[in-house]
Amino acid sequence: MVAFIIRRILQALVVMFVISVIGFAIKHNVGDPVRQITGISVSEAEREALRDELGLNDPVPVQFGRFLKNAVQGDLGTSFFYKKPATSVILSKAPATIELVLVSAFIVISLSVPLGIFAAIRPKHVFSKIVMGASIVGVSIPVFLTAIMGIYLFSVQLGWLPSFGRGATVDLGGWQTGFLTLDGWLHLLLPSISLSSIMLPLFIRLIRSEMMEVLETEYIKYSWAKGLRKYRIWFLHAFKNTLLPVITVGGVQLGITIAFTILTETVFQWQGLGFLFMEAVERSDTSLLVAYLMFVGLVMVVVNTVVDIIYGMVNPTVRITGTAK
């Protein structure tokens, strides 16, 4: 087990290294920091002096080493638009995205588990068919379309819900939270529902298919033969083993969720990381782009590593092959 954890962490470090190589390559090749800092009315000599001062004339490996050293210390360069360290810009925007993802995750989990289980144990029931039909339609509707339709219906036509922004927020020691005000919750409603509208069908389908597979196994048949009560079989024996693959896939889904937060936040002008990212793209703010890449990369690598290690603890066969399903 210890060997497995060490191997997994080493792997994570390699991945982080590769991500930082990509980040450095982007930073090195895209955009000119000198031009971003100075403007037009600066002479060539002054530019050259600034280049020297910024270390842009050093050999590439030296620059990469410095980039890596700074990155490990949490310094990912300065955003030229915000005129602040990119890390602090990202950290100030992160709470908005985290709250959005948390609420959607809550919606997804609390709905997908009962619906997925029901669709698995009663596959022929009318309600299951409706759920499965609705879920394939749900998968086919892009998240931004759900969001736009939500805005049109609830903001433009009915005027019940606000269409953009986070509303009133409360500052909790640097963490801007929208959880403590009614206005914040109203603003949160449409974005979180839109975001969960794409994850929910995926999870319902996943839970159903995994559960159906588990229900076919020998030990479930044995429990039926033993005469155990059906609820005990479904919820204790079968569901427990359904959860394993669901957790692994759930870790992978985080990547998709982050991609979808970019779309959702763009539609709702939700002041989170995704919105920040798109702003950085429009302004060609390379430092911020790279910082976003490194930050998101770090989050995903940490989550995936933790998920893999948990999976390895529960399912010993993984430890030998070293690859999670």
Add this chain to the structure above:
Amino acid sequence: MKRQWRRFTGSYLWYSFKRDKVAMVSFATFLILFVCAFLAPWISPYNPYDPANIDILAAETPPMWMDGGTQEYIMGTDAQGRDLLSTMIYGMRISITIGVFAVLLQAFLGIVIGLISGYFGGKLDSFFMRMADVQLSFSYLMVAIFISAVLQAAIGVGRFGEIAVPFLIIVIGLAQWPQYARTVRASVLAEKKKEYVEAARVAGFNSQRIMWRHILPNCMSPILVLSTIQVANAVMSEAALSFLGLGMPVTRPSLGSLINSGFEYIFSGSWWITAFPGILLVVLVLAVNLLGDFLRDALNPKLYKG
């Protein structure tokens, strides 16, 4: 040719297709949309790429059954005064083209990498599969968004528009190959153990021949299922990228960029610029997804058994 047709009509696939109304409807829908898209110059009322047809005074005309709508523009016009129906048909052509070619590219990459990894195993295999793992954990959409964002920052929006179609094909293809490689590898591993492969090896065929002529044909059903689902995914990714402004420009809009361009106008009540392309996109993706579901149910031996 005739023999193959008879073999196809005698197959389980055809049998279950005939009994599955959903599959038939979705196949018909897809076929109609596909044909419409590629007959765009002949069937659409206007040519949206021709500046002569852009009438800014007619911008935001509602569909013809609403107040203020005219017979001229069946589904109304967009914000630039282009006929919405024509623009949608041309947009769908772009969406389908990108979707299909992106899948061809990723299928090529995935099949080559999957075959090699599965057949030879060893270091190469673990290298490719690690790479696939990492890329999958970032999700295809994230990878695609990031590549296009960086490229757009690097070359500028103007030039980006010119190369958008081939560029999107490559980005989406590169972002989605891991699913293919994994699927192909898994079926190659299962097939490799079977006796016909051993027989071929004993008969003295080289590995190239065994891989491509013996193993690959037997891996076709998962590839077929995956390809269908991936077309839907690719179309969705293209729409997402275009919606973010990282894909097709407004002058040659795909369905995604049309939805994006209509988004600002829903606040003034012009819902049709967003709604109609949106519905078309959903119908297209849904038809492909339903087909994929049908193929999976019909071809997957694991479900076939039960």
